[in-house]
Amino acid sequence: MRKFRVGNIWILAFLLAALVAGCGDSDKNANAGKPGDPLTPPTVTSVTPAAGSTLVCPNPAVITATFSKAMNPATINTSTFTLAAGGASVPGQVTYAAATNTATFTPTASLAPTTTFTATITTGAQDTFGNALAANLVWTFTTPAPCPPPTVTSVTPPNGSTLVCPNTAVITATFSHTMNPATINTTTFTLTLNGASVAGTVSYIVATRIATFTPSATLASNTSFTATITTGAQDTSGTALAPPNFVWTFTTSPPCPPPPPPSAGLGAACTYGVLAGSTVTNTGATVVAGDLGLSPGSSVTGFLNTNTYVGTGTHTAGPGVVTGTIHLTDPPPPSTTSAAAAQAALLVAYNDLAGRTAPAPTTVAGDLGGLTLAPGIYKSTSTLGITGTVTLDGGGNANAVWIFQIATGLTTLSNSNVVLAGGAQAHNIFWQVGSSATLGTNSTFNGSILTGSGSISLATGATLNGRALAQTAGAVTLDTNMVNVPPCP
Numbered sequence: 001m002r003k004f005r006v007g008n009i010w011i012l013a014f015l016l017a018a019l020v021a022g023c024g025d026s027d028k029n030a031n032a033g034k035p036g037d038p039l040t041p042p043t044v045t046s047v048t049p050a051a052g053s054t055l056v057c058p059n060p061a062v063i064t065a066t067f068s069k070a071m072n073p074a075t076i077n078t079s080t081f082t083l084a085a086g087g088a089s090v091p092g093q094v095t096y097a098a099a100t101n102t103a104t105f106t107p108t109a110s111l112a113p114t115t116t117f118t119a120t121i122t123t124g125a126q127d128t129f130g131n132a133l134a135a136n137l138v139w140t141f142t143t144p145a146p147c148p149p150p151t152v153t154s155v156t157p158p159n160g161s162t163l164v165c166p167n168t169a170v171i172t173a174t175f176s177h178t179m180n181p182a183t184i185n186t187t188t189f190t191l192t193l194n195g196a197s198v199a200g201t202v203s204y205i206v207a208t209r210i211a212t213f214t215p216s217a218t219l220a221s222n223t224s225f226t227a228t229i230t231t232g233a234q235d236t237s238g239t240a241l242a243p244p245n246f247v248w249t250f251t252t253s254p255p256c257p258p259p260p261p262p263s264a265g266l267g268a269a270c271t272y273g274v275l276a277g278s279t280v281t282n283t284g285a286t287v288v289a290g291d292l293g294l295s296p297g298s299s300v301t302g303f304l305n306t307n308t309y310v311g312t313g314t315h316t317a318g319p320g321v322v323t324g325t326i327h328l329t330d331p332p333p334p335s336t337t338s339a340a341a342a343q344a345a346l347l348v349a350y351n352d353l354a355g356r357t358a359p360a361p362t363t364v365a366g367d368l369g370g371l372t373l374a375p376g377i378y379k380s381t382s383t384l385g386i387t388g389t390v391t392l393d394g395g396g397n398a399n400a401v402w403i404f405q406i407a408t409g410l411t412t413l414s415n416s417n418v419v420l421a422g423g424a425q426a427h428n429i430f431w432q433v434g435s436s437a438t439l440g441t442n443s444t445f446n447g448s449i450l451t452g453s454g455s456i457s458l459a460t461g462a463t464l465n466g467r468a469l470a471q472t473a474g475a476v477t478l479d480t481n482m483v484n485v486p487p488c489p
Contacts, residue, residue, distance in 0.1 A: 038129040043068045044121055044137045051139035057147035057237070063105040063119050065137070071096065072126050076103045080124040083107065085117050110238040113146040149242035150177035150235045155227070159248035171213040171227050173246070177235035179204060184211045188232040191215065193225055217372035218393075221255045256359050259377050259401050266448065267345030268336055269469055270488035271324060275342050276455075277472035282320040284460070284480030291324035291485075293339030296472060298329050311339070320478065324485075346469050350450045353403055353432040361405065369416065375400035375424075386412040392446070394424035401428045402447070408434050409454070414441040426465045427486035436474075439464065458483075 046066045049055055063083060076096040081103050083090040092107040103121070111117065121137040154174045157163055171191060184204040189211055191198040200215040211229070219225065229246040269275055273290035280294050282302030294300055294313060302318030303326060309315060313328025330338035361379035369387035375394060384406045394400035400423065404410075410433045412418075420426065429447030431437070436454030439445050439462040448467040449456055455475040456468040463482045470476055 049141040157250040268341035293327040295339035
C-alpha cells in the first residue's frame, strides 16, 4: 500500500512539471541573438570618415562611430575611443549622444595634412548591460594635401570707387571658403578714416560667405575710407586668410542734396498741432501750442471750456489747453483755416511725401535708436521703432529736410529721443506713416507725423515738437503732453 502511494506522488509531480513547462512563455527568447538581446555584444555599425578614405579640403575636425545598441556613456571616453598618427596619440575630446548611439572624437587642433590617421574603439566600450565590444574596431583615413588659404573674392563698395547719393552705409566682403564666424568681427574687419577707426558692427552669413560691416552713423561725405580684412579671419578648418591683410578703399560722394519739403507745404494743416478724422481724446494737463481740429468727426474730449471753439461739433470738458482754436467740424461756408480744409491739405501732403523717390531713399528697418542720420529720404517697408536716441544732423544746413516713408507703424519707446543737431529744424522733418503712430511715455519727438489709415497716440508725458496729423479714419489720443507747433516749412 505504501509503495502504491509513493508511486502516485511521483506520477503527480511529473504531471505538474510537464504542465508548468507547457505554460511557459513561447516568446521568452524571441530576441536571442538580436541587438536588443541583453546577452548580445554591441557592434559598430558605421564610422566617419569612412574606412580607407582620403579626405578633401577642409580636413574634418570630427570623427564618429555609431553603435548597434545603447552604450554605457561612462565607458565611451578617450581611453576607449582614440585617434593616432604614426603611433602617436592625437589629443581630443570624446562625447556620446544616447539618442543616436553615436560617439564623437573631436581633435583639439586641426589635423595635419597628407597624414594617415588610425581611429580605434576598444573592447573597453560596453553597452548598458555590461557587454563589451567583441573586438577592437580599427579604421584609417588620410587627410589631403595642405588646404589653400581662404581669399576675399569680391567687395562692396568696389576698390577705388566713388559713391553716388545716397552714400552707402554697408561695406561687404565675400570669401572663397566658408569662414569660422567667431573669427569675423570688429577686430578682423575694420573701417578707418585717416587711420582712426570708424565705429560699426560686423556680421557674417554662412550661406553666402559674406561678411558685412555696418557703420554706426552715416559716413562723412566726400571722404576716403579704408576697409581691411586681417589674417585673423579663418575658415572652418582653422586656415587663416592668405597674407597680407586684404585692404581696399572707397570715397563717399559730395554732400547729397536734401529733398525739398512737400511741394505745397502743409497748407491749411500747417497751424494745427493736432488734427484727427474720428475723435480727439485727452487725459491730463496737455498743452497744444497751436490749433486743434476734427473733421469729419464731431466729438472732442478733455479740453477746458475756456478754450476757443468753432464749429458744430460737441466737446466734453477736461484739463487740456489749446493756445489756438479748436475746430469742431467747421460749418459752411468753406474756410481756408477749417478742419475740413486742413484734412484736404493733409491728404495732398501725405501723398506727396509717400511718392518721393529723389534723392534715392535709403532703406532702414527695425530700430533707429543709436543712429545719426543725415538729411534725406529714409524708407521702411514695414514697421519702424526708436529705442534710446536717434540724431538728425543737418551738417550746418538749417534748410535740411528729412522724410521718413514708413509702410506700416511707428513706435517710440519710453524715454526715447529724436535729437536735432547741425542746424536741423523740426519744421523740416516729416514722418509719413502708413498706419498708426505711438510715442512712448516721457519721450521727446521732433517732426510732423502724417498717418494714412491709422491713429496717433501720445503716452503720458510725451513731448511732440511738431504735429500729430491723422486722416479722416484716424483718432488722436493725448495724455499730459506738450505739443509745440513749429513754423510752417
